Amino acid sequence: MEKPYHHGNLKNELLEAGIRLINQEGEESFSLRKVAALCGVSHAAPYSHFQNKDDLLREMQSYVTTQFMETLEETVRTTARLGDAEQLVQIGKSYVLFFLHHPQYFPFLFSQPCMTIDLSLNGTGKEDFPPYRLFSDIARRALTKMGYPESGMQDAILSMWALVHGLSSIVTMKHVRYDQDWELKIEDLIRNTRG
Amino acid sequence: MEKPYHHGNLKNELLEAGIRLINQEGEESFSLRKVAALCGVSHAAPYSHFQNKDDLLREMQSYVTTQFMETLEETVRTTARLGDAEQLVQIGKSYVLFFLHHPQYFPFLFSQPCMTIDLSLNGTGKEDFPPYRLFSDIARRALTKMGYPESGMQDAILSMWALVHGLSSIVTMKHVRYDQDWELKIEDLIRNTRG
DNA sequence: ATATAATCTTTCCAGTGTCAAGATTGAAAG
DNA sequence: CTTTCAATCTTGACACTGGAAAGATTATAT
Numbered sequence: 001m002e003k004p005y006h007h008g009n010l011k012n013e014l015l016e017a018g019i020r021l022i023n024q025e026g027e028e029s030f031s032l033r034k035v036a037a038l039c040g041v042s043h044a045a046p047y048s049h050f051q052n053k054d055d056l057l058r059e060m061q062s063y064v065t066t067q068f069m070e071t072l073e074e075t076v077r078t079t080a081r082l083g084d085a086e087q088l089v090q091i092g093k094s095y096v097l098f099f100l101h102h103p104q105y106f107p108f109l110f111s112q113p114c115m116t117i118d119l120s121l122n123g124t125g126k127e128d129f130p131p132y133r134l135f136s137d138i139a140r141r142a143l144t145k146m147g148y149p150e151s152g153m154q155d156a157i158l159s160m161w162a163l164v165h166g167l168s169s170i171v172t173m174k175h176v177r178y179d180q181d182w183e184l185k186i187e188d189l190i191r192n193t194r195g
Numbered sequence: 196m197e198k199p200y201h202h203g204n205l206k207n208e209l210l211e212a213g214i215r216l217i218n219q220e221g222e223e224s225f226s227l228r229k230v231a232a233l234c235g236v237s238h239a240a241p242y243s244h245f246q247n248k249d250d251l252l253r254e255m256q257s258y259v260t261t262q263f264m265e266t267l268e269e270t271v272r273t274t275a276r277l278g279d280a281e282q283l284v285q286i287g288k289s290y291v292l293f294f295l296h297h298p299q300y301f302p303f304l305f306s307q308p309c310m311t312i313d314l315s316l317n318g319t320g321k322e323d324f325p326p327y328r329l330f331s332d333i334a335r336r337a338l339t340k341m342g343y344p345e346s347g348m349q350d351a352i353l354s355m356w357a358l359v360h361g362l363s364s365i366v367t368m369k370h371v372r373y374d375q376d377w378e379l380k381i382e383d384l385i386r387n388t389r390g
Numbered sequence: 391a392t393a394t395a396a397t398c399t400t401t402c403c404a405g406t407g408t409c410a411a412g413a414t415t416g417a418a419a420g
Numbered sequence: 421c422t423t424t425c426a427a428t429c430t431t432g433a434c435a436c437t438g439g440a441a442a443g444a445t446t447a448t449a450t
Binding site for chain 3: 044
């Protein structure tokens, strides 16, 4: 069983091995050569599939963002019957839990300028970071049904997102001590906060 | 005018040159050797004052945290006459503005596990990240004066801090487009959100 | 079967963090 | 004032990193 010269599925394996590395050791000790070694391939092989290290990291971010979106969309589906306001709470919770379960993903996704979010008034939102866009859509629908005025809509959404995103940031800090159940706490905090 | 063999004030200059580097080029392209070169000193000279690169970075974080605290404490002083609730809003605004004005500081301070925050019930808070502790103290006083029950106090503080911290995170993302005045918006958002 | 393009390896280079050995100097002790 | 010593700084080395260049191998199209 000789190892073939051509790997066959190297690009995907590089992406997944890279993400595994991020999860285990964090962004700091990440290196192209380690990822190549994990795939049993020479240190320059990745350059056939990625322009450079940053390109690999960007595609990894995109890969993780897709996972993130799938998690959120799953939550959208399973909470469809709960009503808009409660669904919004659950999306927020799902958002924070994703990072609670994968703490390394938060700095990985947000330290670098990986995403675009257009908060300008004439922005279409088409190019926005998909998780933000999903949260924003659900929030807008919930607020609209609650009779929230369109004038303060974007601000309200922004402040709710800031809460959820800030909680994610806090929950993923290594040196934050908390002796209770984050999952319960997160839900409480989101539910009891109104923009 | 020969350069003396002994620099005289190298430790402080390394810290300040390092922080200048962070502000200009960000954390990514930061290197010990560049900092040494900026101080006109050999690449191994920093090892007389810091154990290693991480040690230098930690002291830089501590230095920046002190600046941050001075900014917040200045705000505490200048808003003392405004009443507790309004003072809390201004502290929150000051928190976010600090990072709006120094965007590189946010990932620099919070990507790595630089700080301790004890949210457990029996925590004294003595070892907490000072800016969080200051915010927490002001918030507790304001909420108490407003008759907020002690039972939900920590949660309320946490959710307000999450908002402020999350806004800081959002405001410092390079690819967030916003065509209006962040300063006004930040104040609005904090003022109109209630835990 | 041959040519071409894609994929992978090898080799090299500059830059990095870190360590060890030595050079220079300020400050304390005689 | 001289000697000693510890602090500070330099030089040189090492392993590791990202990246470029050139060549080897193999799949695919013609």
